[in-house]
Amino acid sequence: MKQIRIFHAGSMSWALQHIARAFERDNPNIEVVLEGSGARVAARKVMEGQPCDLMVSADYRIIEDLLKSEYARFNLLFAKTKLILSFTKQSLYREEINEKNWYEILLRPNVTYGHTDPELDPAGYRARLCWQLAEIYYKEPGLYEKLVNALLPINILTDSTMIRNRMQAGTLDYFFGYEATARQRGTCYLNLPSAIDFSTVDYAEDYARVGMQLTGKCQETQMKVVGYPIQYGITLIEQAPQREEAIRFLVYALTHGQRFVTEAGFIPLALKLSVDTDYEYLPTPLRQLL
Numbered sequence: 001m002k003q004i005r006i007f008h009a010g011s012m013s014w015a016l017q018h019i020a021r022a023f024e025r026d027n028p029n030i031e032v033v034l035e036g037s038g039a040r041v042a043a044r045k046v047m048e049g050q051p052c053d054l055m056v057s058a059d060y061r062i063i064e065d066l067l068k069s070e071y072a073r074f075n076l077l078f079a080k081t082k083l084i085l086s087f088t089k090q091s092l093y094r095e096e097i098n099e100k101n102w103y104e105i106l107l108r109p110n111v112t113y114g115h116t117d118p119e120l121d122p123a124g125y126r127a128r129l130c131w132q133l134a135e136i137y138y139k140e141p142g143l144y145e146k147l148v149n150a151l152l153p154i155n156i157l158t159d160s161t162m163i164r165n166r167m168q169a170g171t172l173d174y175f176f177g178y179e180a181t182a183r184q185r186g187t188c189y190l191n192l193p194s195a196i197d198f199s200t201v202d203y204a205e206d207y208a209r210v211g212m213q214l215t216g217k218c219q220e221t222q223m224k225v226v227g228y229p230i231q232y233g234i235t236l237i238e239q240a241p242q243r244e245e246a247i248r249f250l251v252y253a254l255t256h257g258q259r260f261v262t263e264a265g266f267i268p269l270a271l272k273l274s275v276d277t278d279y280e281y282l283p284t285p286l287r288q289l290l
Contacts, residue, residue, distance in 0.1 A: 001029055001030065001031050002030050002031070002245055003030070003031045003033050003242065004030060004031070004032045004053050004054070004242050004245050004249050005033045005035065005051055005052050005053050005054075006020075006033070006034050006035065006052070006053065006054045006056065007035050007037070007042035007043075007045055007046060007050075007054075008034060008035070008036055008039075008042060008054075008055070008056035008057075009036070009037075009038070009039040009057055009058035009122075010036040010037060010121075011058050011123070011177075011180060012056050012058070012232065012264070012266075013034070013036045014184050014260075014264045015257070015260045015263070015266065016034055016036075016253075018257075018260040018263075018264075019252070019253050019256075019260050019261075020032035020249075022257070023249055023253075027245075027248070030248075030249075032249065037120075038116060038117065038120035038121030038122070038124075038158050039056075039057040039059055039062050039122050040062055040066075040119065040122070040214075041120050042055055042057065043057065043062050043063070043067055044066075046071050046072075046237055047067070047071060047217070049239075051239075051241050052237050052240070053237055053240040053241060053243070053245070053246035054234065054240070054246050054249070054250060055067065055234070055235055055237060056232065056234045057232065058121075058122045058178075058230070058232055059122035059126075059228075059230070059232075059233070060077050060233025061225075061233075062122065062233075063233045063235050063274070064233075064274055065217075065223060066217055067235065067237075071237055071239070072235040072236065072237060073235075073238060073278065073281035074235060074236070074273060074278035074279075074281045074282050074286075075233045075273065075275075075278060076233060076234050076272070076274075077231045077232065077271070077274060078232055078234060078258075078261070078268065078269055078271055079232040079261050079267065079268050079269055080199070080229065080230050080231050080232065080266065080267050080269055081178045081180040081181075081199075081230055081232075081265065081266050081267065082179050082191075082192075082194075082197045082230060083123070083127065083130055083176060083177070083178065083179075083192060083196075083197045083198050083230070084176075084177065084178065084179045084182055084190060084192060084197070085097075085102055085113075085174055085175070085190040086174065086175050086181075086182045086188065086189040086190075087173060087175075087187075087188050087189065088168060088173075088188060089188070090168070090169075090173075091167075091173040091174060091188075092108070092110065092111050092173050093105045093108065093111065094188070097174075097190055099190065099191060099192055099193055102192070103131075103138070103140070103143060105174075106147065106150070106174060107146060107150055111173050111174070112172050112173045112174070113151065113155065113173060113174040113175065113176075114151065114152075114155030114157055114163075114172060115151075115155075115156065115175065115177075116156070116158045116177075117156050117157075117158045118212070119215055120158050121158050123176065123178060125212055125214060126230070127176035128144075128148070128212055129198075129207075129210045129212065129227045130176065130192065130196050130197065131143065131144045131147045131148070132212075133195065133196040133206070133207065133209075133210055133227065134147075134196050136209070136210075137193060137195050137196050155172060157172075157175075163175055163177075167187075179191075180264055180265035180266045181265070182265075183264075183265035198227060198228065198229055198230045199229065199230065201229050203229075204229055206227075207226070207227030207228055207229065208226050208227055208228065210226065210227045211225060211226035211227065213225075232266070233274065234250065234253070236250065236283070247283050247285055247286065248285075250286065251285050251286060254271060254286075254289055255289065271290060272290070273290070
């Protein structure tokens with residue numbers, strides 16, 4: 001039996017699990033092995049030479065910045081979601097919080113909040129970029145620094161099970177993440193203004209006004225990440241051990257599998273390439289989908 005190995009953003013786990021099981025039923029000689037993590041972790045594993053056929057990123061620019069063109073030659077954008085603030089029935093001041101006062105609530109004594117590690121996961125740096133945008137949007141000078149300084153290091157969490165357990169236990173009140181993830185888990189969440197939640201291309205220029213430094217391709221280098229609408233990307237790894245089978249799965253995922261993407265709370269995008277010049281590297285079966 002042949003194995004297709006996929007490194008993917010953890011937020012896409014539910015959808016990919018259902019796509020994989022359906023694909024395996026139609027292709028009993030193929031097993032799909034899924035490895036979820038922060039999208040930057042997934043890219044690093046590819047760069048380290050770990051065997052992989054496909055990579056799915058919660059930020060398509062990770063594929064652009066870290067994998068092309070040595071490890072991947074094209075980048076297909078296929079889904080979107082938005083940044084939200086999740087909470088539970090145990091969260092302090094949950095009855096009061098709204099899109100106008102959320103930052104004031106977070107900065108109250110005894111309120112705990114967190115996000116994922118920006119170096120490992122796009123939701124982490126998107127939370128920090130959201131805070132920068134919030135400072136501008138709400139006209140609150142110094143808001144970004146206040147939120148950074150009040151964030152306890154122990155609340156920078158990337159393990160989804162630990163995040164869920166701590167929120168259910170009441171030791172973590174609020175957590176920045178994706179709407180699709182919150183909907184999958186049935187978690188309560190607060191919608192943020194579109195101007196700061198990276199949900200739409202209408203605010204793309206405004207999102208791009210903020211940025212932060214992260215580790216670059218090499219550990220000793222730095223790269224700047226700026227705000228951008230949330231768009232998920234998927235690519236075929238150049239050194240894919242099961243190239244033909246991976247292409248078959250990719251076609252399946254981007255056609256029949258899209259219903260699972262929708263059921264997982266994502267909004268499917270009209271399939272497009274990150275840049276038009278990728279088209280010449282696109283396998284023929286995938287060209288027919290554009």
